[in-house]
Amino acid sequence: MKKPLLWICVLLLAAIFPVAVQAAPPESKYPCSLILSAKENMPVNAKGVALVYRVLRDVGGERTSLSIHAQYLPEPASLGNYDRYEGFAQVAGEISWRFRLHPAPAGTENPTWAGRIDDITGPLERASVQVRLSNSTTNTLGPIVLESVMSKCN
Template identity: 50%
Template sequence: MKQIVLAILFIATFVVYPSQTNAISMPCSLILKPIDKSLINSKGIALIYKVQLNPPSFARTNISILAVHLPKPSSYGNYDSYEGFAFIPDEISWRFRLYPTPEGVSPTWAGRFDLITAEMRNVTVQVRLSNSKTKKLGTSILTNNIEYCK
């Protein structure tokens, strides 16, 4: 009888209080992979962590992106830059400009956003094409889901 009660308590513990949560532990890094598999050299990384801003306030979440070996934005049409884009489906999104380094042929694109207050669950992080004049956001070039953040 004791074994049955113990087994029921043990099973109930895992059903009522699951051991895994959907929230990520921070800081973490996320490899951004190309949508188009022919872009074998195009890669990126997103660093996600809590940041304390001045003047002192509650901690916010920062997403910093670095992307390398991306094709020229103009090769996809009327685009001249890239943006970082992160979103929680049907809830909220954040977009921020990525800036190229002065390297000539294939610059590194980097940028950050520091003001996220939402809980980081089911977030997708992307590098997307952008037209800086019209503010039009294009298709995703690199992407990954925060569940793979390590």
């Protein structure tokens, strides 16, 4: 008879003084990867991938790293007054980041273009990630050739 009474007391106490349950923290979107798709008038094989994740740097603490790897892009000069490609990420109307993509291996007909930036401090959750043409002499960006948005991050 004592056991059922004990259980009733425990249940009453639980009902009167519920235990606070903390919700699990929201899952981070990092690390994540994005497939960068070709815009109109680009070769059918042109594709890219972006990798986004948090890095701990020796100086400056934790930051977000964004790297881009793009393939089968035409020579920049064949698309206008451009001599290179750049990675570009932007949260429209708020902030943007840009960094140079380097061809590797150099001298091949279809090099892989790759680069990264490791010092992003702002949120990328709503960012557009792009590969764009660039003119190094005038420091101007050209049109988007590959693109995806962070909301599609896997």
